[in-house]
Amino acid sequence: MKARSRFEMNHLWKIFFPLSLLLYLSGNVKSQVNPSVCRSPLGMSGRQILDEDISASSQWSESTAAKYGRLDSEEGDGAWCPESTIEPENMNEFLQIDLRSLHFITLVGTQGRHAGGIGNEFAQTYKIKYSRDGSRWISWRNRQGKEVIEGNRNAYDIVLKDLEPPIIARFVRFMPVIDHSMNVCMRVELYGCEWLDGLVSYNAPLGQEMILHDQEVYLNDSVYDGAILYSMTEGLGQLTDGMCGLDDFVLSHVYNVWPGYDYVGWTNESFPNGYVEIMFEFDRTRNFTTMKVHCNNMFSQRVKVFQKVVCYFRSDLDWESTPVSFSPVMDDVNPSARFVTVSLQNHMASAIKCQYYFSDMWMMFSEITFQSDTAMYNTTLAPRKTGAPPNTQPGDNPVHKVDDSNTRILIGCLVAIIFILVAIIVIILWRQVWQKVLEKVSRRMLDDELTASLSIQSEAFSCNNNLTSSAPSEQESSSTYERIFPLGADYQEPSRLVRKLPDVSQVSEDTASKSPQSSTQEGVPHYAEADIVNLQGVTGGNTYAVPAVTMDLLSGKDIPIEEFPRKLFTFKEKLGEGQFGEVHLCEAEDMEEFMDKDFSFDVSENQTVLVAVKMLRADANKNARNDFLKEIKIMSRLKDPNIIRLLGVCMSSDPLCMITEYMENGDLNQFLSRHEPEGMIALLSNAPTVSYSNLQHMATQIASGMKYLSSLNFVHRDLATRNCLVGKNYTIKIADFGMSRNLYSGDYYRIQGRAVLPIRWMSWESILLGKFTTASDVWAFGVTLWETLTFCKEQPYSQLSDEQVIENTGEFFRDQRRQIYLPQPHMCPDPIYKLMLSCWHRNAKERPSFQEIHRILLENTP
The missing domain is CATH 2.60.120.1190 (Jelly Rolls)
Structure with missing residues (x-):
């Protein structure tokens, strides 16, 4: 059932309130919960919890859907099983239960998939997340601060675990945790009682x-x-x-x-x-x-x-x-x-x-x-098969009974009120019916537009390296993405569908034909829309959006970086791969001898350094090779302490390579997820910690690097913690490896099985209109700052599916105050959260610049 409008609900509340006062006469007094006896099964095994109240992140097949995750049941194929094998670096699968109301949960039970001896999948360990309102999810920790719960050791035994402390929630998620790649299936039950305090x-x-x-x-x-x-x-x-x-x-x-x-x-x-x-x-x-x-x-x-x-x-x-x-x-x-x-x-x-x-x-x-x-x-619930009424606990006060002499009067009043309610509701719905119809039609049009736009965006984002140029004005912009017109400053609701989509190759030719003078007109808006320059990256990922005038100036220049001998490389591991090449983590010897004088390594003489090597496959086509050379020229111009630096190239023979910095602590996402905030929980669990001041120091460095890029009118388009590397003393450098790594494939929206769009970090205009600008980078910075202050413990909008994230961007478009924002992290001061919200302003021109963001972070340094 769709939610009613606020106007309608306010009217209905005014109507129902007198009714609630009348019904109060027959209410019953409730006492607080008693944990020692609050241990009844809540309905998974007994089927009091309905199938529609059990959901999951994915399923292997219809026969292993969420509804088959009931403890001690062998229906279907015997359990809930996620779609694919769970990997240690991607443990986002979950089985979710909606209890329909708040419950006090003291105990959980788990079981694997036995299926009469056919199955042998189970979760050795798992975590629990819970929510009271369905929007803010909380990770359960025991009284010593530990999140992981010991699970099953075989597929048939039921393992019960006390929750100390107990949780008060309506929604509960079971999330398998593994330390190596394996298949996992689960059957579960919750134990407790209704939370009567309210x-x-x-x-x-x-x-x-x-x-x-x-x-x-x-x-x-x-x-x-x-x-x-x-x-x-x-x-x-x-x-x-x-x-x-x-x-x-x-x-x-x-x-x-x-x-x-x-x-x-x-x-x-x-x-x-x-x-x-x-x-x-x-x-x-x-x-x-x-x-x-x-x-x-x-x-x-x-x-x-x-x-x-x-x-x-x-x-x-x-x-x-x-x-x-x-x-x-x-x-x-x-x-x-x-x-x-x-x-x-x-x-x-x-x-x-x-x-x-x-x-x-x-x-x-x-x-x-x-x-x-x-x-x-x-308070009335459906009867449960637990041997006692669901609302009865030891120590409850007796139920107040209504005097029989008042029964007829009460019934008569109820009937009269019901007739009045029906009449008023009919009037309210009749007055709003045309508004609802028009809104539904408008939403359908927007959904159709969005589907077409995302399809085109996915092809461009995954097939191109997406080095783009900042246009001088709205009229000269030529995006590969479908537009929703008109594109006024306030982005009004579209009046019609634009069926004709620009051709990607034609856009490239049009962009190349523009004169440098056209990019230097007076009156250029601070946030200029980015045009696509069709450059194919090694991994199919994004690097930066580059001004067309810069591309023109670079097109005739020689490679500005010195050749580095391949024999000085030692391979360590593959970081990622894409359509035309791979990214490897290597150790390099004598690298300082080949570097510019303005760059220095923080290593002693003759010590090897970690580097990332982007390698173009030998069978790459001519266009990919040309784009690889252009990417080298662009990267060679980026010289900032918070941007990954191009160190050298290998161009004398195939495969062509470019060598960039790599920081010893890896990317910021993995670094923070291994740490905890300072406090008693970290002290008891002996977990490594990062202070709030160090978190803000890292965020300030990201803002500084983005300030440098924006000063060149470069647009990153994939800013996230996965694309920030961490060095000694919490040094941060912005990179672009995230999209090429399987570890982060879940961070990109998949169309036809390919990870293409980082929608959880993208501004609404980037998703709906194909607009990538410095302003959209500012939006992504706000999400990156949120990730940092939450220690990357969960994905942005983790409570929403990819489709719901896209629907939420439509709410930003319509601007009817229904859009969902990321919540304030626990350790985030109000001024910093206010900065985040300003980064997510609907109007791109009202978002702060990176210069302003950098200044605000410095001013709020602890």
Whole structure:
């Protein structure tokens, strides 16, 4: 079912709200979850979870589709199996379950494909990702910070694993993890119960550190799954994990953790107002009866229960002016930790903001739960075959029954309201029907245009090296990609399809025929659209888009780089390959003797250096050879500390080679994925770390390199962490090897089986209009910066399929505020995220230049 418009939903909410108040009379009171008994199967094996709620990234065949991934079932071919063999460098396959509502999940079960002895595929290890809203995905980690879960050792046994900490989610993904290429199949089950609190996130100040008898006591929320920067936002953690702290806060239920692990605590020295404010967000408007706060009261260490709490309620958009205030009885005799129950006086709210006042130097909480009455239509579920109703947990309050004398009145009111609702809905739909029809037609036209445009783009991007020139104006531009007209400054909705597409070879001839003077007219826009110069690269990948005037000036020059002896190469590994050649990682001897005086290696004398060697196959055609020579001439002109440098050539015999720098730490994507941010999790797991200041230092270098390219009017067209190399002391140099590597084939949109377009990094106008400019490079830089600050732990828009990413670019085109942006990374400061958003501005002219980006990053250096 398609989502309703905001206008329609606002009207329906105003109608349904009185109904919810009426139905509230028959609601039932719910208590918090009890983890020790919240271990019921949620419906994979029992089939309460429907087939349509089980999906996967791919499938080997119809008989191994996602719906066959049910634990202890042998239907189909016996399990879910992904489309192809999973490789260690490309572990993006997943089996996804939609539970339709939030659940508290404490246990998972896995099984391989046995199929009566025919199958022998299973996942030895796996990871779990989860989401509460379907947009932000979170990687589960255990209490020691480890992501990988031990799985199966054969294809038939069921292996159950406790989730410590448990997760609160609607969507769950099982992701196989392997250390060598292998076939993997899975059957799974989830165990837990419905999350009756309805809490979806809490925002709170960061927990603090206490020094107690020369011992460090960490009172941080170590399992919080939201953003953690200056405070904790949009997540859940230890205050909702179902585990209450011990009387002595230095001790813990959990083995091998630090002192203070069970509690989140604050000192009054950090809060001049005398209170800690925590805001709680819920899944819907609820009628709240009580709040229970588990507090430590070890008064001998100056830790006490809060002196007073003041709670504010928000039911719609505004906070109510009248709060609820509660003061518990102070206890200076019993040091035991305890639950403090706060009456919320049946306030209706979707969010609660509570201010907890200090009664001594420290205040510590380990659990906060809410009890609320909810309407019948919000809590009734289909019966489950687990032996008990799905909403029943030990300790639940009894269900409130409706007085029989009121039944007839209630039914009559319901019937009258339903008739009124039907009439109003019909009127609303009738008024909007023509708008919907027109919008549907418009979308169909845009989809048709997009399909044609992508087909042409894929051929050009994969078959050409795509060295392109910046045109002086919109009128002189000659793109190989289909245009959607009219192309005004504001990119209005297209009024018709353009069926006639430009011929690629003709574009090349037209571009070559332009005079240099035409590229130097006055009034050239800052972001000029790039024309295609038909140069075939070695790997079929992209290098740079180059001004036509530069190509004209280079066309008659000799090779400016000295010949390097082949005998001084030592092959190490193949980095990538393409239609006309390969890229190899080699060691080179005596390279410094063949270099310009303005270039120096950071190696001692007679030491070998790592280089990347682009090699043209001997059977390459004449055009490919000419383009190879042009690529050498262009690369020889690029001299910047943050751009990969051309070091030498081998031209005396086939195969022709060009030699470029290669950094010892490989590409930035793989480098960051092997590291963790600084913090307690990395400390416990002994993982190598990278500080935020070093991340920003690397991002600043990328911006500097792109500033240099843009000053030459060069357009990269494939900027991403996979195309940035890392050297000593976090030195970054921009390269272009990413597209040629099988490791990153999943980063490119495939048409007819060929990886051709890096759509997750491309601006909307590049995908829809074929426009590659400095402005589209700025868009890609924003995505690259997002990758960097997330440690490349997931692909951009990982929750969206390739088709949904393309659909999202259509939302940018229509500009109806439905477009999806990448979320703010956990360790990303607000000014830097604001910079990212400016890079993704719909209007290309309003995006910052690389000069501005470089300046902003320098100004925000920690």
